[in-house]
Amino acid sequence: xxxxxxxxxxxxxxxxxxxxxxxxxxxxxGETIAIIGANGAxxxxxxxxxxxxxxxxxxxxxxxxKPIGALAAPDILxxxxxxxxxxxxxFPSLTVEENLLIGAYNRRGCGTWTLEGVYELFPVLRxxxxxxxxxxxxxQQQMVAIGRALMSNPELLLCDEISLxxxxxxxxxxxxxxxxxxxxxxxxxxxxxxxxxxxxxxxRVYCMMEGRITLFGRxxxxxxxxxxxxxxxxxxxxxx
Amino acid sequence: xxxxxxxxxGVLLGSLYALFAAGLSLVFGIMRLVNLAHGDLIVxxxxxxxxxxxxxxxxxxxxxxxxxPLMFGAGWALQYVLLNRTLGKDVLPPLLVTxxxxxxxxxxLLEGFSADSRRISAGALETASIGFGxxxxxxxxxxxxxxxxxxxVGLNLxxxxxxIGRAFRATSDDAVTAGLMGIRPQRIFAMATGLAMVVVTIxxxxxxxxxxxxxxxxxxxxxxxxxxxxxxxxxxxxxxxxGGVILGVAQTLGAAVNPEWQIxxxxxxxxxxxxxxxxxxxxxAVD
Numbered sequence: 050x051x052x053x054x055x056x057x058x059x060x061x062x063x064x065x066x067x068x069x070x071x072x073x074x075x076x077x078x079g080e081t082i083a084i085i086g087a088n089g090a091x092x093x094x095x096x097x098x099x100x101x102x103x104x105x106x107x108x109x110x111x112x113x114x115k116p117i118g119a120l121a122a123p124d125i126l127x128x129x130x131x132x133x134x135x136x137x138x139x140f141p142s143l144t145v146e147e148n149l150l151i152g153a154y155n156r157r158g159c160g161t162w163t164l165e166g167v168y169e170l171f172p173v174l175r176x177x178x179x180x181x182x183x184x185x186x187x188x189q190q191q192m193v194a195i196g197r198a199l200m201s202n203p204e205l206l207l208c209d210e211i212s213l214x215x216x217x218x219x220x221x222x223x224x225x226x227x228x229x230x231x232x233x234x235x236x237x238x239x240x241x242x243x244x245x246x247x248x249x250x251x252x253r254v255y256c257m258m259e260g261r262i263t264l265f266g267r268x269x270x271x272x273x274x275x276x277x278x279x280x281x282x283x284x285x286x287x288x289x
Numbered sequence: 290x291x292x293x294x295x296x297x298x299g300v301l302l303g304s305l306y307a308l309f310a311a312g313l314s315l316v317f318g319i320m321r322l323v324n325l326a327h328g329d330l331i332v333x334x335x336x337x338x339x340x341x342x343x344x345x346x347x348x349x350x351x352x353x354x355x356x357x358p359l360m361f362g363a364g365w366a367l368q369y370v371l372l373n374r375t376l377g378k379d380v381l382p383p384l385l386v387t388x389x390x391x392x393x394x395x396x397x398l399l400e401g402f403s404a405d406s407r408r409i410s411a412g413a414l415e416t417a418s419i420g421f422g423x424x425x426x427x428x429x430x431x432x433x434x435x436x437x438x439x440x441x442v443g444l445n446l447x448x449x450x451x452x453i454g455r456a457f458r459a460t461s462d463d464a465v466t467a468g469l470m471g472i473r474p475q476r477i478f479a480m481a482t483g484l485a486m487v488v489v490t491i492x493x494x495x496x497x498x499x500x501x502x503x504x505x506x507x508x509x510x511x512x513x514x515x516x517x518x519x520x521x522x523x524x525x526x527x528x529x530x531x532g533g534v535i536l537g538v539a540q541t542l543g544a545a546v547n548p549e550w551q552i553x554x555x556x557x558x559x560x561x562x563x564x565x566x567x568x569x570x571x572x573x574a575v576d
Binding site for chain 1 (some may be wrong): 455465469471
């Protein structure tokens, strides 16, 4: 079966600095995977490469077997891959509702997600719909960022560090929405520093260090020790 | 000459400056691009209207309707092919390129139309006027004022109430993230410059029917447009209208005292506003 998304030996560069050294991951349809690792491990770079913000080799990223590595961000979105960027990156000149509507700018088909659907997922956003997006609390802003990405009706949702800087109780609220996002048929890639949260949400986990995958396997089969070793440096482990 | 009449004439003149400035304000607001060729593009549009009026015998208003889509296309292509390449962290390339463009336009117009002063004839409308009590207002200047208000209202509706306007603002905030939303910033910028050129065409209509113009008239128009934008505050279209009006009123008041002081009075008003409110009268809250 062809994976929804696959990277093959993905390399990424910032100028002369190489940030990814041959990363292989795959996401099946309907699957939720997590990418964990310390700061500077290359998780965000991987997200930026997949979403088309960073250019890569055409064949290094495949969507249903089709090479998409060289496409720009709007074309990646047209393939059904939407991103919740690190730091939320809401548009400060736009209201909450306008931010959500921007997500539907190049909407694909007539999928499940509408303004109404997002307000049902995150009811607090309905009350704050006319506020400037940046006037909201961090957690509410994160909800807007997720809702904005959903508005494009993605088949694959990339979530980059959505719990960063948020209180644990707020993080729990946000992750509580994930079963419904999954139920809409979307596959999800989450990038997390919180290992516990990642193992809880994802069925498979990749651990990154220094631009490489150092460990991967099914969430329930990975031990804390293995993850600890992969996180902070050890040999490569593989579990299936 | 009554004081009220001077003020009214100043407001009407100022609305012409606001028309000059609206396109500049739009382009700057969306892509932080200062187009030094803006005045020359207004003059170019005026010559285009002149050709349509004298060559095809069209009425100036009809000529403007024909010229507007042509200028939109020219603006779109100019931005997409040339100016998009100059945008980046460095503010110098757009200034240099549009300065060069200004010289190219002036010289091309000189080559094609000679240095003679020209004028677009609007027939009987030119001398028509309407009386409001003690003040008599020329029909064309009044129409110019109403057009300026309509342009500002229209642009505001477009920017704050339409999907393309949302994309304008989102791209202006953060072009990379806008790309993640499926917006192609290069096309958004091209669309914005195209729209600015439609406004430029309207400005050219009232410039060409009100006063003489020649191929080198652009830079002075640019100065007035700049001053109107700065007085009003960067990024605010209503501010730009107010800025134009303040400039126009200052000029007619100066001229009422001594005709030699017209231009100087406008510049002094500009400097006074900068001194009191360096960010302009109505700066945009989010920068």
